[in-house]
Amino acid sequence: MALTQIRRLATISLALAVLATIGCSRGPEVFPINGKVTLDGAPIQDGTIMFLSSEGANEMAKGKIIEGAYSLDCTPGNKTVQIGGYTSENKIVPWQYLSQDSSLSANVTQEAELDFELTSKQKRRR
Template identity: 35%
Template sequence: MLSSGTGLPQVSGTVTLDGKPLEDGRIVFRDPAGVASGAGGKIQNGQFSLEVTPGSKQIQITARREVPGKFDESNPGEKIPILEQYVPARYNTKTELEEEIQSGENEFTFELTSEK
């Protein structure tokens, strides 16, 4: 992976859910104490790549999908599909994921399960 010249560590890797690549989602690396904002990026076909400040981080992984047959029709004439978060809370709002970001390149594999 090529550096963008910022000097920040490169973080990349794979995210699977129940053994299959997470098709479309987001990953965020946050300081555990919430001292500074985190760095986030897109997950596509189970792959992610971004730059993150070094140190201990909590990882939040999210992905949303349409709920079949459910729509928000609160605006007259509009039928907007309702989306649901399908990655369990233990990987995002109540994350149990933590990693230490070192200088240079970092590669991680997150194997998530949909079990509660």
């Protein structure tokens, strides 16, 4: 083989190895999460659910709530959960569940079903 053919073969081999490596990167691990969301016992008919990283990472998983059910893929870790939407009785999910200070949380460690039962009445402090 001539020197130019060996170089050409080496260049092609290197390019294929780089492409194979790029094609194999999958990004962060994610788990399928699903569940049901209710407000005062009634399913959220139309809404949005977000899982935000509680650990300072800029990660968010967002899904649509339809007839009380949602499904999304989420990275593992402690999450603050924000939920917005309304029920068939036109009850709107209170702001406390959609704000950045939402009291809802979840620890995502594997594929899971996570249900959220919301109330429109705030609990009184004694």
